[in-house]
Amino acid sequence: MEHVSASPSHGGIQGVYTHQSDATGTPMTFSVFVPAHSPGTKLPVVWYLSGLTCTHANVTDKGEYRRLCSELGLIFVAPDTSPRGEDVPDDPEGAYDFGLGAGFYVDATRRPFSPNYRMRTYLTNELPALLAEHFPVDLTRQAIMGHSMGGHGALTIALRNPDRFRSVSAFAPIVAPSQVPWGRKAFRGYLGDDEQAWRRYDTIALIKDGLRVQDILVDQGDADGFLAEQLKPDLLVKACADANIPLTFRMHRHYDHSYFFVSTFMEDHLRWHAERLG
Amino acid sequence: MEHVSASPSHGGIQGVYTHQSDATGTPMTFSVFVPAHSPGTKLPVVWYLSGLTCTHANVTDKGEYRRLCSELGLIFVAPDTSPRGEDVPDDPEGAYDFGLGAGFYVDATRRPFSPNYRMRTYLTNELPALLAEHFPVDLTRQAIMGHSMGGHGALTIALRNPDRFRSVSAFAPIVAPSQVPWGRKAFRGYLGDDEQAWRRYDTIALIKDGLRVQDILVDQGDADGFLAEQLKPDLLVKACADANIPLTFRMHRHYDHSYFFVSTFMEDHLRWHAERLG
Numbered sequence: 001m002e003h004v005s006a007s008p009s010h011g012g013i014q015g016v017y018t019h020q021s022d023a024t025g026t027p028m029t030f031s032v033f034v035p036a037h038s039p040g041t042k043l044p045v046v047w048y049l050s051g052l053t054c055t056h057a058n059v060t061d062k063g064e065y066r067r068l069c070s071e072l073g074l075i076f077v078a079p080d081t082s083p084r085g086e087d088v089p090d091d092p093e094g095a096y097d098f099g100l101g102a103g104f105y106v107d108a109t110r111r112p113f114s115p116n117y118r119m120r121t122y123l124t125n126e127l128p129a130l131l132a133e134h135f136p137v138d139l140t141r142q143a144i145m146g147h148s149m150g151g152h153g154a155l156t157i158a159l160r161n162p163d164r165f166r167s168v169s170a171f172a173p174i175v176a177p178s179q180v181p182w183g184r185k186a187f188r189g190y191l192g193d194d195e196q197a198w199r200r201y202d203t204i205a206l207i208k209d210g211l212r213v214q215d216i217l218v219d220q221g222d223a224d225g226f227l228a229e230q231l232k233p234d235l236l237v238k239a240c241a242d243a244n245i246p247l248t249f250r251m252h253r254h255y256d257h258s259y260f261f262v263s264t265f266m267e268d269h270l271r272w273h274a275e276r277l278g
Numbered sequence: 279m280e281h282v283s284a285s286p287s288h289g290g291i292q293g294v295y296t297h298q299s300d301a302t303g304t305p306m307t308f309s310v311f312v313p314a315h316s317p318g319t320k321l322p323v324v325w326y327l328s329g330l331t332c333t334h335a336n337v338t339d340k341g342e343y344r345r346l347c348s349e350l351g352l353i354f355v356a357p358d359t360s361p362r363g364e365d366v367p368d369d370p371e372g373a374y375d376f377g378l379g380a381g382f383y384v385d386a387t388r389r390p391f392s393p394n395y396r397m398r399t400y401l402t403n404e405l406p407a408l409l410a411e412h413f414p415v416d417l418t419r420q421a422i423m424g425h426s427m428g429g430h431g432a433l434t435i436a437l438r439n440p441d442r443f444r445s446v447s448a449f450a451p452i453v454a455p456s457q458v459p460w461g462r463k464a465f466r467g468y469l470g471d472d473e474q475a476w477r478r479y480d481t482i483a484l485i486k487d488g489l490r491v492q493d494i495l496v497d498q499g500d501a502d503g504f505l506a507e508q509l510k511p512d513l514l515v516k517a518c519a520d521a522n523i524p525l526t527f528r529m530h531r532h533y534d535h536s537y538f539f540v541s542t543f544m545e546d547h548l549r550w551h552a553e554r555l556g
Contacts, residue, residue: 008499008530009538066341066541219288252286260287263344 001134010066011036012251016056019130023122024083025115030055031078032135035070044277045131045143046270049123049150049157052182053101055080059147062259065266071210072274075137079127083116089270091189097182098189102189104177105153108190117190120201124157139164143273146184147171147262148226149182151218155203159211167276169217169269171262172224175236176204182230212224215246217272219265221255279412282307288344289314294334297408298529301363301400303393308405309334309356310413313348316450322419322555324411324548325355326403327428327435331379333358337425340537342402343544350552353415356407359383359427361394369467375460376467382455384479386468395468396480402435402503406439417442423550425449425540426504429517433481435492437489445554447495449540450502460508485517493524494548497543499533 004016012035027148037043046069048059056078059065067078082088082103089112099113108117120275129185129224131137144165146154151173158168171177177183187198199205220233233249240247282294290313299306315321324347326337337343347354360366360381366376377391386395396450409415422443424432429451436446455461456476465476477483485543488547505511511527518525533539 007534007536007538008501008532008542010542014538020419061537062339064345064541067342067545146369223286254286256285258285259339260285260292260344263342264286269346 001130005011009033010070010182012066012070012078012210013060014060014066014117016060017077019084021122021126023118023126023181024206025082026085028083028086028122029056029080031060032131033066033076033160034135035073036073037073037136038154042136042138043073043075043265044274045137045139046273047142047144048076048078048111049105049144049146049153050078050081051146051148051150051170052081053096055101058259059262063266064263065270068267068270072270074274074277075135075269077127077131081117088116089113093273096115098186102186102192104149104183104186104201106190106240107159109197110190110192113190121156123153124161141166141277143167143277145169145171145269146173147149147175148231148257151175152177152183152203156201156206158213159203159206160200160212162213165213167215168213169272171218171265171269172220172226172231172232172257173203173218174231176202176232178202178205179235180230180232204235204239207243207245212243214276215248216240217269219268221252221261223254224261225255236253247278279408284332284525285381287311288348290344290348292338292344294338297309297363299400301396301404303502304363305422306361306368306400307334307358309338310409310412311344311347311354312455313351313353315351315414319352320416321353322421322552323355323417323422324485324551325422325432326354326356326420327383327401327424327431328356328359329426329428330359331374333379333435336537340541341544342541346545346548350548352548352552352555353404353413355409357401360397366394367391372471376464380427380463380464380467382427382479383435384465384468385428388468388470388546390469398435402439410514419444419555421442421555423447423449423551424451425548426509426535427452429453430455430461430481431522433480433494435437436491437481438478439467440489440491443491445493445551446491447550449543450498450504450535451481451496451511451514454480456480456483456498458508458510459547482517483512485523486524487516490521490523492554493526495526495547496517497530497546499530499535499539501532502535502539504535
């Protein structure tokens with residue numbers, strides 16, 4: 001693991017790191033904020049998965065999480081959203097919603113994406129092990145959250161790993177990728193045409209198939225330009241109601257899809273996770 | 279004035295605006311955060327001047343000021359650091375520390391910079407009038423702060439306009455531009471070789487010449503790579519002591535020159551200003 005940068009901030013250290021990933025076959029960059037702590041202490045960790053077009057840098061620059069992570073004693077990890085590199089296959093037309101910056105947190109099974117786009121394995125196997133090796137993380141206390149495509153990632157990873165994550169939350173998540181243009185394009189490209197293979201990466205399908213989490217916090221802006229076509233939080237509200245999953249869903253008047261929205265409610269999410277991480 | 283964007287954030291509105299400036303002869307872009315307020319109320323305003331290479335966007339994205347401005351009822355204005363445009367003269371070698379992004383908050387008197395680089399007039403005459411016209415600002419309650427080159431701007435503007443600004447603060451300011459490489463290059467280029475003409479834009483010289491403010495807050499990181507050669511806060515400490523200006527100077531261990539540093543201490547600065555703005 002290589003150190004890209006480390007800056008003191010809000011009493012802790014905001015670092016950026018890069019390493020050669022076995023899962024993706026590429027170098028991968030991520031950021032980690034570690035608050036001040038007593039030597040030897042292990043701290044709970046919050047994973048933050050970013051949205052389309054983002055790298056680790058967007059939330060690191062704009063997320064306004066460091067003050068709270070210092071107060072609450074949380075390590076905050078922000079991975080990239082896809083493998084990167086000149087040899088990594090991209091959307092043939094260079095679209096923003098597929099390929100580089102748009103990995104959708106799946107393990108691709110379809111060529112030419114299958115060898116590199118293995119973000120699910122990267123996030124659930126490789127990166128946790130690397131973190132445990134280099135940072136004072138307590139892997140028995142993990143939480144996961146995300147924004148938009150990253151909300152999809154957080155919800156599906158939490159549902160499929162209920163013993164690993166004590167809490168999950170999302171900002172403006174894609175909840176039913178199988179039913180919306182962004183998700184259908186991505187899943188067809190990464191996973192092929194068999195929609196049965198998409199279910200394990202679709203929050204609504206996973207809940208219908210019986211997977212459960214303890215509870216969920218979701219914030220959404222009602223002026224979000226992607227709300228009606230891509231996000232469809234009403235599907236999550238219904239699925240959680242049908243499955244008796246306690247969902248705290250908050251619709252915020254006038255808020256959009258940007259980090260001006262995410263940073264506003266970051267505090268509530270971190271407090272939500274801190275309560276559940278103990 | 280044209281509206282570039284407006285996003286709800288932390289209960290207020292973060293806007294970005296552009297207008298044709300008489301002072302610079304170019305379009306100028308700036309950001310304004312207006313917290314929630316009762317109709318008809320006028321709010322105190324904090325001016326934030328940015329450092330070399332920055333536009334309004336750096337602090338707008340990374341400054342972490344909105345939560346506090348909402349709590350304290352402050353309007354926060356972030357102007358650009360220079361005129362911009364293809365016809366605006368730049369550093370002949372494209373250096374980062376002169377020309378575009380490096381206006382040093384002076385009115386240039388030397389060709390070819392003199393017609394466009396009139397940032398002092400822009401900031402002290404044109405932009406306040408524009409703000410008063412379009413935003414609920416109480417111009418009897420103004421504060422000014424800045425980072426690095428913007429700290430230089432804030433300190434010199436406050437010293438020269440003691441009746442206008444109730445408070446001033448800076449992060450890692452350039453305090454003696456006439457004595458350091460960044461400032462000497464900029465002043466020679468914008469103002470010419472007569473160093474007497476530089477004094478009105480040099481904090482240390484202005485204090486020596488008898489100008490005063492009520493008090494000053496300065497934060498500085500001791501791992502700031504520009505500390506010894508460009509910033510020299512010891513000169514400010516001595517000048518304030520000699521002139522009986524109360525200076526709160528805080529040196530922070532391990533902190534650098536970045537927004538990870540600025541955002542950490544933004545809260546203290548905004549509370550400092552709010553106390554003095556009443």
